[in-house]
Amino acid sequence: MANLTLVIDAMGGDRGPSIVVAALARALQSFPDVNFIVTGDEPRLKALFARESKVNKNLDLTRLTIHHTTQIVHMDDKPGECLRKKQDSSMRVAIDYVAEGKADACVSAGNTGALMAMAYLHIKTLPGVIRPALVAPIPTAGGSQGFLLDLGANPVCDAETLFQFGVMGTVLAKEMVGVSEPKVALLNMGTEEIKGPDVVKQAGLLLAQSPSINYRGFIEGSDLFTGKADVVVCDGFTGNIALKSCEGMAKLVFDHFQASMKDHWLSKALAWLLVKRQRKSWQWLNPDQYNGASLIGLRGVVVKSHGNASANAFYSAITHAIKEAQIQLPERIQAQVEAVLSEQS
Template sequence: MGNLILALDVMSGDNGPNVILPAALQALASNSQLKLLLVGSPEILYPLLADKGAKKNNRFKIIPAQYTITNYLNLLQAIRQSKGSSMRIALELVKSGQAQACISAGNTSILIALSKIILKTIDGIERPALVTILPNKKHGKTVILDLGANIKCNSKMLVQFAGMGVIIAENIADINNPRVALLNIKTEENFGLDNIYEAALMLKKIPFINYIGYLESDELLTGKTDVFVCDGFTGNMILKTMEGVIKVILSLVKYSTTKNKISSHLIQLIQTWLQKRIIKYFSHIDPDQYNGAVLLGLHGIVIKSHGAANQKAFQAAIEQAIKAVEKQIPDVIANRLNTLLPKSD
């Protein structure tokens, strides 16, 4: 395809331009078709770019923004005062067609609210959902949604998430006839909340969705399903817990590798072998490699990066945006949804 043009909210997140600019420059070096619109304060960005030896060229352009939306504002204040902010301008660049996707590490709730206001939801989608794709132990991929866009979900929303998850599994993860499961506290049919039970009844009746039933949270990385559906509160908690555990394991193992003073050569060889196996297994699900959740269900592509993302992680978010653009995800969802899901009452 031709040039890819992405809008980056450079000012948002815990680290702002100090992380996002190096990630942007590395992404440009890795992809000759990529162009970036860097939305932020010119007074801050130009000196930083000069320090990094980045010369002016036609593959990146600074789009001035007056200020950054901070986490100190509540949702209503942030929306009312969003005009001229780096987050809003980046989203407006997508709406106007000047950019094909927006990437932001800003406040999740504010980004979702502004995205809905500016880009609007696709017909048939009640609420957008955050989705990511994780590797599983069967060397496959698992699509999980929602990851925090919707704290409370009714049964119809869960079914809509399932439909969008199927589309992502088919088009991004290249999975044929993906299996869909609902996250629940038990696998038996009579357990769980009413919205999950009602969603299960609805999914069983949809011929175009390969629904396999309930799964518990410990099955997330086992490969037993291709699409894992849950509400945003539960999904966010599961993902953050998993990421935290993986980071602790990797840091402990790497620390032990460098600090261990065991005298027995045989014991040291065995421990080194085990450490390498652990690092190899957990490194393939290193959260930094899978940063960047796609906000599905909008007339435009929005990628939410972790607020504390490092350079490697933000580069991964840029890669997620590129994949979503190449696969034209909003158009595919809009075109497939009517055939995949039954009409709402």
């Protein structure tokens, strides 16, 4: 495959473009065959890259292009107003690069609703896909990785849409992680077939009837990270709450652990030894490496970084986008969707 081009919305997110520039400086060194386009305030971005160049004398900026934009999509902006009034925003221009085939993938830490709306209207969905889904990797038992979708792009879904999420998630797990037959499950309030809303039960029937899907039934929230499923499917309302609840609990546990380790000098010493010994295991749980939720089902690659992401986390989102572009994920999803649709006809 020819050299890739990645476009980055530098003005989205809570921490400003300095985080994006730091992540890009690392990406320029890690991916010598990738060209980068950055959309945003050109004078500000040039100053930030100049500062990075002083720190890193080997930084090669010849593969970097800055596209100046005059508007910013803020976190509290309404998606509809962004579509109508912010056509020269860093987010919209980045989306247009992918829509026009001038970039292979886009990464933004900006307003999720606006990003979803712009991508849906301008990049458009793949043939046969009802709705794109927001999906993110999650850690599972044994150091492996699963996927959870939808995470908020579609608060309400019908059974056919949930079924398609299972199809698209299967392709994602196969191509991104290398699972030969990904286990697919529906997130529900219980594992029994009689439990849950009718739409979830109907989606279960559709998944069970498809020979292309390794469907394992319902899964409860307590089993999200056990590895019982490689792909967990739900509507965006449920998925968003589930993911953020897990993030909140993880932060609570970590903060409590840190506080307890500061109580006594012996606790501090034991904590230092524990961290040193378990560094590799804890790195597997580091949320930075899971940053980057993908909008799958579109004709191009779009990755949404967490709005409050650090430079390391934003770098992870960049690596996710590059990998999806390298394996031509949209084309692979389209092929699988067409195959499943032909099974149903």
